[in-house]
Amino acid sequence: QFPFGRRLPCDIYWHGVSFHDNNIFSGQVNKFPGMMETVRKITLSRAMRTMQDLFPLEYNFYPRSWILPEELPLFVAEVRMMKDSNPSWKPTFIVKPDGGCQGDGIYLIKDPSDIRLTGSIQSRPAVVQEYICKPLLVDKLKFDIRLYVLLKSLEPLEIYIAKDGLSRFCTEPYQEPTLKNLHQVFMHLTNYSLNIHSGNFIHSDSVNTGSKRTFSSILCRLSSRGADVKKLWSDIISLVIKTIIALTPELKVYYQSDIPAGKPGPTCFQILGFDILLMKNLKPVLLEVNANPSMRIEHEQELSPGVFENVPSPVDEEVKVAVIRDTLRLVDPQKKKRKDTHSSFHTYLLVFPTQVQSLPAGIASMKDKQHKHHSLKLSLKLKFYLKLGSCLEQAPEGAGELPEAALPSLCLKQVFPKYAKQFSYLRLVDRVAALFIRFLGVKGTTKLGPTGFRTFIRNCRLSNSNFSMAAVDILYIDITRRWNSMGIDHKESGMCLQAFVEAFFCLAQKKYKSRPRHEQVAALVELCECRLAAVRGKRLLWGCG
Ligand code: ADP
DSSP: TTTTTOOOOEEEEOOSSSSGOOOOOOEEEESOOTHHHHHHHHHHHHHHHHHHHHHHTTTTTTTOOEEETHHHHHHHHHHHHHHOOOTTOOOEEEEHHHHHTTTOOEEEESGGGGGGGSHHHSSSSSEEEOOOOBBOOEEEEEEEEEEEEEEEEETTEEEESSSOEEEEEESSSSOOOOTTTTTTTHHHHHHHHHTTHHHHHHHHSSTTSSEEEEEEHHHHHHHHHTTOOOOOOOOHHHHHHHHHHHHHHHHHHHHHHHHTTOOOOOEEEEEEEEEEEEEETSSSEEEESSSSOOOOOEEEEEEETEEEEEEOOOOHHHHHHHHHHHHHHHHOOOTHHHHHHOOOOOOOOOOOOOOGGSSSTTTOHHHHHHHHHHHHHHHHHHHHHHHHHHHHHTSOOOOOOSSGGSOOOSEEEEETTHHHHHGGGTTTHHHHHHHHHOOOOOOOHHHEEEOHHHHHHHTHHHHHHBHHHHHHHHHHHHHHHHHTTTTTTTTTTTTTTHHHHHHHHHHHHSSSSSHHHHHHHHHHHHHHHHHHHHHHHHHHHHHHH
């Protein structure tokens, strides 16, 4: 552990919070720059909306969402319209503050007029989302799934999914939302951090009973009831791949800004926590993506009033140790070398102790508790090392056999590029982002200036008598001003990626009016790529000449 950073380079850096925990220039780090920002509720909803706009059927696994306060009038109008056209529709919505976690500040409403506008929405934006009223129940309880996903590389895209995850249960029998039960969090919210405080929470040593179980135990149960578990897994895999495809454009902009091409590194990988809800008909729905999923394998138990002890949680251990062990195996810098030399297995870790997200509420401000918590974290980490170590030590060194042969089979399964063919047509915004990055110009920026936007239009020859350069400037100013007034990132001025995507969609609509949205955008992307290739070809020719 190096709480204040470390000068000597490492092979693997294990940061507690974000890419920026420490300045590093080589090796591999377990966080992508910008991941925390990209998976925040509002940014995720925006990225999903862009994809839903292009591919509505493919992205219907994300509940319809509106961003507050800016889309409040739109939310009110759309709900009114839907109610008018279908008077029997009695929806429920869930309001979630941006940047919140562990169910913090979440509430359910039946009508747009129930949104709590006083102060908080202005100072703390939120997402309001259609509430899934008919979730799948087990033992009459609502539950969600936490799946661990390893984003091993962004370029080329490499995604792994853990074969097992966690199922986190509510602690009150579920009833469809009514005005009477809307506020009952133990019935409607599956967060562990909330339900642990219910008198009904059951800690169990078995992985298939209690309030936290393995996902595989749920699958066994479903399978015994005759459910098509294979189809369910394939739907989950496709949800994960599609979600990551929606996140990559933004991540690439952050990546080139923090690690510009030509810089020695580091390279990044990241374990993400996907929260998924199953509907009654077994359709998986994405709730959110967590950039810092808790890796705790113990929980606090109150032995007698006020006396707490940390006890092992077999369910967490079963799932999480395997995820970390296999992540290290997959990113192991010695792997290649070992294949050649059969040298012994060494993984170098640098762990930062500030896993902010896993701190129980309020603990950060209490010094004595902080100390206790810190030693708990150390003991947890030691436990991890011992577990990982015991796996690794079983390896027969230099015995002519790879050490991996002694390890359990990988719990992380590659899904991309394995299924790349099926999903490549969805990577359209990625190509728009590549155009955006190309015209950013200055290294280290994430926003496009007016000159960069003009150069993009000029090089792709998109202006003509119907669309003058003056109109180009107006388009730039209009869209940029609107996005900047939403005020997410005031550090830099200029056009952010989402604003560029909006401008691009606008140009595509102008040029290819009658086609469906995804065809318009695909046609314009191809045109731009072609024209830029021609410009580059000419330059090369001139160079040769
Ligand atoms: P947080 O980051 O605060 O945990 P989530 O988006 O995960 O926020 O929501 C908290 C809980 O609320 C989820 O675990 C789930 O039980 C419930 N929930 C969230 N969104 C929905 C939804 N659209 N439909 C039904 N339940 C939801």
